[in-house]
Amino acid sequence: xxxxxxxxxxxxxxxxxxxxxxxxxxxxxxxxxxxxxxxxxxxxxxxxxxxxxxxxxxxxxxxxxxxxxxxxxxxxxxxxxxxxxxxxxxxxxxxxxxxxxxxxxxxxxxxxxxxxxxxxxxxxxxxxxxxxxxxxxxxxxxxxxxxxxxxxxxxxxxxxxxxxxxxxxxxxxxxxxxxxxxxxxxxxxxxxxxxxxxxxxxxxxxxxxxxxxxxxxxxxxxxxxxxxxxxxxxxxxxxxxxxxxxxxxxxxxxxxxxxxxxxxxxxxxxxxxxxxxxxxxxxxxxxxxxxxxxxxxxxxx
Amino acid sequence: xxxxxxxxxxxxxxxxxxxxxxxxxxxxxxxxxxxxxxxxxxxxxxxxxxxxxxxxxxxxxxxxxxxxxxxxxxxxxxxxxxxxxxxxxxxxxxxxxxxxxxxxxxxxxxxxxxxxxxxxxxxxxxxxxxxxxxxxxxxxxxxxxxxxxxxxxxxxxxxxxxxxxxxxxxxxxxxxxxxxxxxxxxxxxxxxxxxxxxxxxxxxxxxxxxxxxxxxxxxxxxxxxxxxxxxxxxxxxxxxxxxxxxxxxxxxxxxxxxxxxxxxxxxxxxxxxxxxxxxxxxxxxxxxxxxxxxxxxxxxxxxxxxxxxxxxxxxxxxxxxxxxxxxxxxxxxxxxxxxxxxxxxxxxxxxxxxxxxxxxxxxxxxxxxxxx
Numbered sequence: 001x002x003x004x005x006x007x008x009x010x011x012x013x014x015x016x017x018x019x020x021x022x023x024x025x026x027x028x029x030x031x032x033x034x035x036x037x038x039x040x041x042x043x044x045x046x047x048x049x050x051x052x053x054x055x056x057x058x059x060x061x062x063x064x065x066x067x068x069x070x071x072x073x074x075x076x077x078x079x080x081x082x083x084x085x086x087x088x089x090x091x092x093x094x095x096x097x098x099x100x101x102x103x104x105x106x107x108x109x110x111x112x113x114x115x116x117x118x119x120x121x122x123x124x125x126x127x128x129x130x131x132x133x134x135x136x137x138x139x140x141x142x143x144x145x146x147x148x149x150x151x152x153x154x155x156x157x158x159x160x161x162x163x164x165x166x167x168x169x170x171x172x173x174x175x176x177x178x179x180x181x182x183x184x185x186x187x188x189x190x191x192x193x194x195x196x197x198x199x200x201x202x203x204x205x206x207x208x209x210x211x212x213x214x215x216x217x218x219x220x221x222x223x224x225x226x227x228x229x230x231x232x233x234x235x236x237x238x239x240x241x242x243x244x245x246x247x248x249x250x251x252x253x254x255x256x257x258x259x260x261x262x263x264x265x266x267x268x269x270x271x272x273x274x275x276x277x278x279x280x281x282x283x284x285x286x287x288x289x290x291x292x293x294x295x296x297x298x299x300x301x
Numbered sequence: 302x303x304x305x306x307x308x309x310x311x312x313x314x315x316x317x318x319x320x321x322x323x324x325x326x327x328x329x330x331x332x333x334x335x336x337x338x339x340x341x342x343x344x345x346x347x348x349x350x351x352x353x354x355x356x357x358x359x360x361x362x363x364x365x366x367x368x369x370x371x372x373x374x375x376x377x378x379x380x381x382x383x384x385x386x387x388x389x390x391x392x393x394x395x396x397x398x399x400x401x402x403x404x405x406x407x408x409x410x411x412x413x414x415x416x417x418x419x420x421x422x423x424x425x426x427x428x429x430x431x432x433x434x435x436x437x438x439x440x441x442x443x444x445x446x447x448x449x450x451x452x453x454x455x456x457x458x459x460x461x462x463x464x465x466x467x468x469x470x471x472x473x474x475x476x477x478x479x480x481x482x483x484x485x486x487x488x489x490x491x492x493x494x495x496x497x498x499x500x501x502x503x504x505x506x507x508x509x510x511x512x513x514x515x516x517x518x519x520x521x522x523x524x525x526x527x528x529x530x531x532x533x534x535x536x537x538x539x540x541x542x543x544x545x546x547x548x549x550x551x552x553x554x555x556x557x558x559x560x561x562x563x564x565x566x567x568x569x570x571x572x573x574x575x576x577x578x579x580x581x582x583x584x585x586x587x588x589x590x591x592x593x594x595x596x597x598x599x600x601x602x603x604x605x606x607x608x609x610x611x612x613x614x615x616x617x618x619x620x621x622x623x624x625x626x627x628x629x630x631x632x633x634x635x636x637x638x639x640x641x642x643x644x645x646x647x648x649x650x651x652x653x654x655x656x657x658x659x660x661x662x663x664x665x666x667x668x669x670x671x672x673x
Binding site for chain 2: 228253254264265268272294295296297298300301
């Protein structure tokens with residue numbers, strides 16, 4: 001099975017109040033599994049992480065694969081991206097390119113963690129600072145330099161974090177204690193549709209690139225039509241052999257649904273920005289600014 | 302350079318040329334206007350390298366010469382001067398002194414040698430027309446030009462001079478406007494070219510109901526010399542433009558040959574009804590529906606989040622019930638550009654192109670919207 005990696009928008013950081021259900025493929029979620037929230041003062045966030053998803057699907061369909069390293073992706077003779085890797089495969093250092101749950105490594109796999117409101121501060125203590133939302137590589141190194149390694153260190157820090165991380169300081173302190181009132185984005189509203197392809201060999205062959213864009217435009221068009229959406233923005237993405245990655249976009253007045261138009265604009269962007277100045281490792285095409293049009297303008301030319 | 306010019310003349314000259322100057326230019330010289338004084342004439346020239354406009358005005362030239370000064374600053378100063386006469390003097394360091402009554406200004410300019418030279422023409426083709434004709438034809442077509450930069454051949458007006466006819470066409474792929482006029486074109490001057498929208502907009506601004514226009518065109522550039530009622534007088538404006546390179550699409554093939562219904566409509570009444578109905582359209586629901594029934598036309602619009610509109614017009618219609626939806630802008634644009642009292646809408650069915658005509662050499666084809 002070959003699957004195109006799809007980017008799913010992640011819920012806002014669901015660090016506490018969470019119930020994790022992993023590898024749910026064999027265990028359908030039962031209605032009684034949902035807790036009534038009516039009496040709660042605090043909000044409860046369920047986070048379902050379908051980790052190693054495609055690999056789990058394969059293992060379910062084919063029992064012979066269970067307990068064995070499984071990678072879903074490109075055939076081993078070719079270059080490509082790992083779409084999903086089973087836990088057995090991960091022991092060998094195989095990582096998935098899917099950005100699904102990198103910070104949520106608590107008790108994987110089959111982890112089912114319930115963090116009650118009153119225990120959240122304790123729960124957070126041993127976690128690395130990087131686990132908090134808004135702490136990336138740069139902030140992490142600043143905090144580490146001051147001897148702040150864990151969330152517990154942040155909780156105990158007597159000084160003003162603003163001296164270290166500027167205006168993010170007070171928010172960071174709140175996050176360290178598990179206070180986060182940002183609204184949860186459920187991510188069910190589709191914001192963009194895109195596809196991308198990594199080539200077996202870097203290429204600047206116009207025919208190959210055009211065929212690739214055309215296929216992507218057709219896939220996008222089919223998905224737009226399926227959802228009855230029109231797109232007002234087209235974006236292209238290119239990655240060169242040295243992994244330098246560029247994206248360029250154009251906005252249009254009329255909602256786009258037709259593959260022909262999406263393809264044409266993709267070609268136009270590549271040409272206008274002279275993006276195929278050297279061979280490409282990856283070419284991607286996407287649409288955004290999606291709206292539900294009430295009618296479709298027909299074209300003369 | 303040393304001269305005296307009236308406020309009115311300098312304003313006229315600067316207004317004719319300064320629009321072409323881009324506000325974000327990488328070359329400082331392109332923010333400047335070239336001043337060229339000789340005999341009893343002061344000539345202003347501005348360019349963005351794609352379009353160049355020159356305009357000459359009367360002036361008392363005491364010492365001829367040429368220089369350049371920042372055009373917007375010069376214009377801002379002279380516009381505010383209270384006196385009628387302005388003395389302009391430019392020294393060898395390109396400092397421009399403006400004196401008028403009790404006002405004294407000095408602005409720093411750049412050498413005229415740095416100003417891009419006017420493009421030269423060889424083997425040009427030419428035709429002379431009245432400004433009124435060209436203005437009228439451009440007004441009737443320019444609104445349909447495409448602004449979609451990815452369809453750059455459509456970002457202008459296609460002009461054809463063939464078979465004793467001047468034809469102008471503009472389209473954005475959804476609608477197409479065409480105007481033609483009989484003119485005498487000698488065999489050697491026949492041809493076709495695409496004038497970019499920026500130039501068209503400048504011409505729309507500059508063309509007058511009087512006077513003539515001399516059109517010259519070559520492979521990749523064209524010029525329009527606008528002369529007053531008395532050719533040879535000092536107030537000529539010259540517009541030189543690069544042309545859009547590429548092949549204009551075969552527009553003839555999208556003009557439907559046989560229409561089923563033809564409905565005469567009072568232009569103003571139709572236009573105002575559409576304008577009102579348009580108020581009830583939205584980004585999500587940007588169509589108006591034209592429903593033709595026995596001797597009436599209903600124009601309806603509705604948006605779930607705004608409300609609805611219904612306009613009823615009495616028309617002479619005997620055909621079967623027919624409803625067709627359009628983007629209202631695509632109907633309003635040509636009705637705005639036209640001046641005739643009566644227009645004719647021709648239709649086939651709800652998904653075929655609609656046609657708008659007048660009693661005259663004009664044709665407008667517009668694709669409907671398919672409602673979901």
